[in-house]
Amino acid sequence: MSGAPLLRMRGITKSFLGVRVLHGVDLDLYPGRLHALVGENGAGKSTLMKVLAGVHRPDGGTVELDGEPVAFEHPVQAQRAGVATVFQEFNLLPERTVAENVFLGREIRRRGLVDGRAMERATGELLAGLDLEGIAPGARVRSLSVAQQQVVEIVRALSLEARVISMDEPTAALADHEVEALYRIIGRLRERGVAVLYVSHRMREIFDLADTITVLKDGHRVTTVPAGEITPAELVRRMVGRPVSAVFPEPLEPHGEHVGRVRLSVSGGGNAQLDGIGFEVRGGEILGMAGLQGSGRTEVAHALFGVERFTRGEVRVDGRRIDPRSPLRAVRAGLALVTEDRKARGLALHQSVAANGRLVLDAVWPFGSARRARRLPGILSSVELVARGGHDQEVRYLSGGNQQKVVLAKWLAAEPGVMVLDEPTRGIDVGARQAVYRLVRELAAAGVAVVLISSELPELIGMADRLLVLRDGRVAGELPGGASEEAVMAMATGSPHGGPAPEAVDPRTHPAASPSDGPPPHPSRHEEAAP
Amino acid sequence: MTRLPSLLPRGPVPRPGTTGLVYLALAVLLALGAALVAARGGSLFTTATTVDLFTRSSLLGFLAIGQTLVILCRSLDLSVGYVAALSTVVAATTMAGDPSRILLGVGAALGLAGLIGLVNGLVVTGLRVNPFIATLGTGLVIKGYLDTNFQGPAGSVPAAFQALGYTRIGVLPVSTLVMLGAAVAAVVFLRRTRMGYHMYAVGGDAEVARLSGIRAGVPTVTAHVLCSVAAGTAGLLLAARFGTGSATVYGNGYELEAIAAVVLGGTYLLGGRGGVAGTLAGVFILATLDTVFNVLGVDPFVKDVLRGVIVIAAVAVYARGQHSRAAVRVRFPPGGAPPPAPGPDSGTGPAAPAQPLGGSR
Numbered sequence: 001m002s003g004a005p006l007l008r009m010r011g012i013t014k015s016f017l018g019v020r021v022l023h024g025v026d027l028d029l030y031p032g033r034l035h036a037l038v039g040e041n042g043a044g045k046s047t048l049m050k051v052l053a054g055v056h057r058p059d060g061g062t063v064e065l066d067g068e069p070v071a072f073e074h075p076v077q078a079q080r081a082g083v084a085t086v087f088q089e090f091n092l093l094p095e096r097t098v099a100e101n102v103f104l105g106r107e108i109r110r111r112g113l114v115d116g117r118a119m120e121r122a123t124g125e126l127l128a129g130l131d132l133e134g135i136a137p138g139a140r141v142r143s144l145s146v147a148q149q150q151v152v153e154i155v156r157a158l159s160l161e162a163r164v165i166s167m168d169e170p171t172a173a174l175a176d177h178e179v180e181a182l183y184r185i186i187g188r189l190r191e192r193g194v195a196v197l198y199v200s201h202r203m204r205e206i207f208d209l210a211d212t213i214t215v216l217k218d219g220h221r222v223t224t225v226p227a228g229e230i231t232p233a234e235l236v237r238r239m240v241g242r243p244v245s246a247v248f249p250e251p252l253e254p255h256g257e258h259v260g261r262v263r264l265s266v267s268g269g270g271n272a273q274l275d276g277i278g279f280e281v282r283g284g285e286i287l288g289m290a291g292l293q294g295s296g297r298t299e300v301a302h303a304l305f306g307v308e309r310f311t312r313g314e315v316r317v318d319g320r321r322i323d324p325r326s327p328l329r330a331v332r333a334g335l336a337l338v339t340e341d342r343k344a345r346g347l348a349l350h351q352s353v354a355a356n357g358r359l360v361l362d363a364v365w366p367f368g369s370a371r372r373a374r375r376l377p378g379i380l381s382s383v384e385l386v387a388r389g390g391h392d393q394e395v396r397y398l399s400g401g402n403q404q405k406v407v408l409a410k411w412l413a414a415e416p417g418v419m420v421l422d423e424p425t426r427g428i429d430v431g432a433r434q435a436v437y438r439l440v441r442e443l444a445a446a447g448v449a450v451v452l453i454s455s456e457l458p459e460l461i462g463m464a465d466r467l468l469v470l471r472d473g474r475v476a477g478e479l480p481g482g483a484s485e486e487a488v489m490a491m492a493t494g495s496p497h498g499g500p501a502p503e504a505v506d507p508r509t510h511p512a513a514s515p516s517d518g519p520p521p522h523p524s525r526h527e528e529a530a531p
Numbered sequence: 532m533t534r535l536p537s538l539l540p541r542g543p544v545p546r547p548g549t550t551g552l553v554y555l556a557l558a559v560l561l562a563l564g565a566a567l568v569a570a571r572g573g574s575l576f577t578t579a580t581t582v583d584l585f586t587r588s589s590l591l592g593f594l595a596i597g598q599t600l601v602i603l604c605r606s607l608d609l610s611v612g613y614v615a616a617l618s619t620v621v622a623a624t625t626m627a628g629d630p631s632r633i634l635l636g637v638g639a640a641l642g643l644a645g646l647i648g649l650v651n652g653l654v655v656t657g658l659r660v661n662p663f664i665a666t667l668g669t670g671l672v673i674k675g676y677l678d679t680n681f682q683g684p685a686g687s688v689p690a691a692f693q694a695l696g697y698t699r700i701g702v703l704p705v706s707t708l709v710m711l712g713a714a715v716a717a718v719v720f721l722r723r724t725r726m727g728y729h730m731y732a733v734g735g736d737a738e739v740a741r742l743s744g745i746r747a748g749v750p751t752v753t754a755h756v757l758c759s760v761a762a763g764t765a766g767l768l769l770a771a772r773f774g775t776g777s778a779t780v781y782g783n784g785y786e787l788e789a790i791a792a793v794v795l796g797g798t799y800l801l802g803g804r805g806g807v808a809g810t811l812a813g814v815f816i817l818a819t820l821d822t823v824f825n826v827l828g829v830d831p832f833v834k835d836v837l838r839g840v841i842v843i844a845a846v847a848v849y850a851r852g853q854h855s856r857a858a859v860r861v862r863f864p865p866g867g868a869p870p871p872a873p874g875p876d877s878g879t880g881p882a883a884p885a886q887p888l889g890g891s892r
Contacts, residue, residue: 076744091742093735095804104732105743113723275863473863 004067006031006195007052007083007164012061014047021047023219024061029164029195034186036210036227037199039239044219045199049166052197053085054078065164076105083164084157088427090149094142099123101141102156126155130188145294147178154185165189166197169427171205174455177292177493183209202456203232215239236430248462249438256447258283261318263449264335264418266304268313273299274473277313281418281449286440288464288481289453290488296473297453298340301420304451305337306330317418331364336416338407340423340453342400346407349396353380353387356395356406360414372413379409384435401432408439419443420451425459437463457485549797549805549849553812556845560816564823573826578702580822585699585707588818590765592710592811594789595796596717597761599810600754602793603721605734605802606655606662608755610670611762612785614644616778617673618766623686623776630689640770641763647673648759652752674781681778688770696771706768713761717807730754734802791842792817797849816845 005028014022022044029035037045050056052063054072063070065081072078075085092101099119100107108118123137132155135148144152150170157165171179186209189196200206206213207227215222215238222238254260262280269277274296281287291297302308304315306324315322317333324330330337339345347356357376361369380391383405387393395406404424411419421440425433440463444450454460460467467479469491476491565575574580594611601608618640626636647669654665698705721727729750732740737747769780790800796813798805820841824834 074744075742079744091736091739093732093739093803095735095799096731100728100731104728105740105745107725107728109725113719114725114728116722270863272863 003030005029006066008062008064009048009052010062010064012048012051012058012063014044014051014056014058021219022051022058025216025219025221026224027197027214027221029197030211031163031193031195032190033211034190034196034198034209036206036213037197037216038206038213038235039216039222043216043239045216046168047219048216049085049168049197049199052078052083052164052166053087054083079160079162082160082162084160084162084166086150086153086157086165086167086170088168090153092141092149092152095140097138097140098135098144098152098155099137101152102126102137102159104156106159122159123155126158127151129158130155130185132185145178147174147181150174150182151185154189158189162194164195164197166199168199170198171200171202177489179205203235204458206235207232239430247458249434249441251465252441252445254284254445254447256283256445258318258417258447258449260284262316263318263447264304264451265316266310266313269300269303269310269315270312271299271303271308271310273308274303274310275312276474277303277310278475279468279478281451283417283447283449284444285466286444286450286452286464286481288460288467289451289470290457290460290467291470291476291492295470295492297470298422299473300470301337301339301422301451301453304330304418304420305335307337328364331360331414331416334417336360336411336414336419338404338411338419338421338424340426342403342407346410347395347403350394352392353385353395353398353406354391357391357409357413360410364414376409376413379412380406383409383412383439385409399429399432401428401435404428404432404436408436412443416448418449418451420453422453423455424452425454425456457488461485461488550809550812553795553797553809553816557812557816557819560819564819568823568826571827575823575826580826581702582699582704583825584815584818584822585702585704587821588814589704589707589710590768591785591788591792591817592707592814593713593761593765593768594785595792595810595814596710596714596807597758598786598789598793599796599798599805599807600717600721600730601662601758602790602798602800603730603734603802603805604751604754605737606652606751606754607666607790608648608651608758608762609663609666609786610647610651610673611758611765611789612781612783613670613673613677614647614759614762615766615769615785616677616781617647618644618763619770619773619780620677620681620685620776620778622767622770623684623688626686626688626692628687628689630691633689633692636688636692637767640767641760644759644763644766645756648756649752651759652748652755655755656748656751670781670786677778677781681776684773685776685778688774688776693771693774696768706771709764711811713764714807714811721806726750726753731803734804736803788817795842795845 007027007029009025009027011024011026012022013020013024025044025048027035027037027048037048039045047056051058052072054075054077057071057073063072065083070081072081072083078085093104096104097120099116099122102123103119107114108122109115110118120137124133127133127135127137130151132151135144135151141149141152154165170182174182186196186198198206198209210227212224213227213230213235214224215235217239259282261283263283265280267278277296277300279287289297289300299308303310304324306326306329309323309325315324317335320333322329322333324333324335327337343349348359354376357380358369358373361372365372377391385405386402387398389397395403398406408424424436424440428436440450440452452460452464461482461484465481467481467483467488469476469479469488471492479487479491561575568575594615598608598611621643622636622640625639626632651662651666651669654660654669655662658665660668695706695709700708721730726749729740729745730753732743732745733747733750740750741747765785766780770776792813793805793810794800794813795816796805796809796811798809817838820838821834824837829837
């Protein structure tokens with residue numbers, strides 16, 4: 001590593017309520033380089049970022065910017081010094097325009113009055129500098145997609161002439177093609193000599209982007225290595241401190257009466273967002289649902305579950321025609337939906353683990369739910385829930401992974417025949433992911449028909465027996481499990497890339513090939529997928 | 532030139548703003564009212580009724596403009612009625628019928644009102660007391676003071692000041708002009724000053740505002756001070772009309788009517804969205820309702836029932852509108868044949884591209 005670091009953190013320690021979460025962490029950021037920070041949830045990544053951003057003050061250690069010691073006591077001090085942070089939860093005002101958000105707190109004035117036009121012009125120039133003329137500076141942030149909102153955050157950082165930008169899981173809510181766009185923006189930032197600190201759970205991004213990788217574990221810095229000198233498997237091993245044998249668990253031997261029978265069939269399903277949705281899922285099968293953000297994946301899940309119901313077509317569960325007009329009916333028909341937004345829609349955050357586990361039982365079959373609830377402790381232990389306060393702990397204090405396990409337990413208690421999982425591993429750490437994957441395999445083996453929706457192609461390809469690709473509210477085609485990422489992307493984007501779309505695959509074939517090893521990391525995919 | 536496909540615009544989404552909708556409702560209401568009155572053989576737009584309409588709106592206007600600022604900051608002020616009543620008493624007793632003491636009286640009334648607003652703001656931001664409780668508390672303190680010390684009319688207002696209540700230019704009372712001036716000032720304040728921007732920010736998300744370097748308490752306290760001063764001004768207007776200080780006007784439920792006008796005008800009760808322009812329309816809608824009911828001779832109790840129903844209905848309509856606006860675009864509209872399914876190679880057709888995926892081709 002040549003030259004002096006732009007930002008140097010030495011021996012950073014931080015404790016909360018007597019619990020030490022950072023133990024003397026060192027970190028160097030160089031201009032034009034991307035430094036990836038990895039580690040399981042709770043490893044201290046977010047805390048370190050917040051120390052850098054001025055949200056938390058370190059208990060010990062020094063931060064030097066350009067050789068000068070700095071001590072940020074407030075995020076605004078950090079921003080003024082040129083250290084900007086794009087947090088996972090956006091710090092934007094949805095009711096205000098892009099320009100008003102970019103210049104929030106630093107509104108441009110002319111003769112004492114705020115000059116809205118000047119702000120829009122300056123925002124437009126910043127956007128143009130990133131080749132993002134598509135976002136109107138006068139548009140309300142509420143009308144933007146998640147990816148566009150993220151761009152607004154980055155533009156705000158640039159408007160502060162940030163020399164250091166740290167990003168906390170910037171791709172957590174993005175679909176693959178949006179990730180490409182982010183890659184290019186990061187490329188531009190690096191050309192400008194911005195030092196980037198990048199926190200992510202996704203191995204591929206880390207190896208695509210990073211020059212240097214620092215692994216944190218339990219608040220300690222495990223290692224800092226150039227990205228070229230470590231393999232993904234080795235990196236994962238250092239994060240968790242144990243080798244992860246296979247990324248995705250092998251399918252289990254199916255048992256149970258429903259295996260092989262069609263449990264869910266949809267034909268001609270449509271509503272305001274969807275049209276001509278048709279597919280079948282058999283007991284014991286995992287159907288992966290792929291597609292770009294906004295292609296209608298979540299809408300299909302919501303239609304099946306009666307949130308935004310199908311206005312056309314028919315849905316059959318175990319051969320019986322059902323009309324899921326409300327979630328209540330859907331649950332009674334044997335459907336379950338693990339929502340992509342677990343905090344807002346999956347959990348009662350201020351209630352206990354036990355109360356959340358009983359939610360569905362109490363609501364849908366109020367009589368005798370106490371008897372059924374006796375199963376819950378067993379289910380909660382089978383999902384490997386780790387809650388320090390036991391089952392009386394409020395779920396808001398649990399980590400993301402454990403919260404997701406509570407959601408799963410809630411649905412398992414209802415013994416669904418069809419389980420729809422929408423982004424089940426979003427924002428949860430490697431260990432919890434493995435638990436979710438194992439659970440999905442177990443469910444399938446027990447004869448449940450599983451629909452798995454994910455933005456992460458490796459996850460879909462590694463877990464699913466078949467892939468249904470959606471594009472713009474319609475079924476674009478089907479692919480066998482283990483299909484290449486390029487094939488899925490080609491179908492999802494509708495580009496002719498990748499030759500003839502292999503739609504001729506018989507949907508009923510259970511692929512014999514085991515996809516369990518997952519595809520090898522493929523750093524060049526993003527360049528290829530973009531025509 | 533490569534462009535980033537995912538970040539292209541979603542296309543123009545033309546929809547009437549809430550403010551436009553409120554003014555439309557006002558126009559419809561005026562037309563409807565005029566038709567109803569005409570059906571009874573009268574006219575809604577005689578000089579007497581028009582003046583009545585404007586007079587009603589000027590009082591409510593001051594209260595509602597101030598309330599708008601407070602609500603935009605995600606706060607609330609339930610003390611405005613009491614502040615207005617206190618202001619009539621302070622102004623009338625300070626002036627004591629002496630024209631040379633008018634300025635002193637106005638200053639005393641507004642100064643005291645501002646001080647009460649400051650207390651409200653500091654209690655809400657500093658002590659973190661829920662604004663509902665905090666301002667109800669200050670209101671009750673004022674009420675207690677007024678009830679113990681002023682049983683009947685107090686002090687007197689010189690004729691020169693009473694002119695404020697009665698003088699008019701054509702059908703437009705001076706008090707209404709002053710109120711409209713205040714409304715324009717408030718609009719400029721919200722749209723063109725940093726403090727105005729920061730009020731929206733604090734009301735929209737206090738944490739975002741804080742992380743952007745806005746001292747979250749400052750806009751809220753400012754809004755409370757301005758709101759109380761506006762309430763004090765409303766009190767001055769009442770004093771000018773009555774010619775004396777009347778401590779019992781707090782019983783008229785001004786604070787709730789002002790909140791109703793603000794909400795009717797499309798300002799979000801949880802802060803961060805809305806504005807004074809809409810509030811003004813809300814004020815005129817309520818004033819028009821009152822005037823029309825008066826002209827038609829509707830029973831006062833029925834009047835209250837109708838007014839309540841209309842406010843609830845209007846807000847319910849907004850709630851529906853908000854719901855549909857939050858929803859995503861309609862890709863396959865109901866009725867009419869759905870567009871033909873694109874072939875596997877045709878990509879996103881021109882009919883569908885809210886998020887053009889392959890935009891770089």
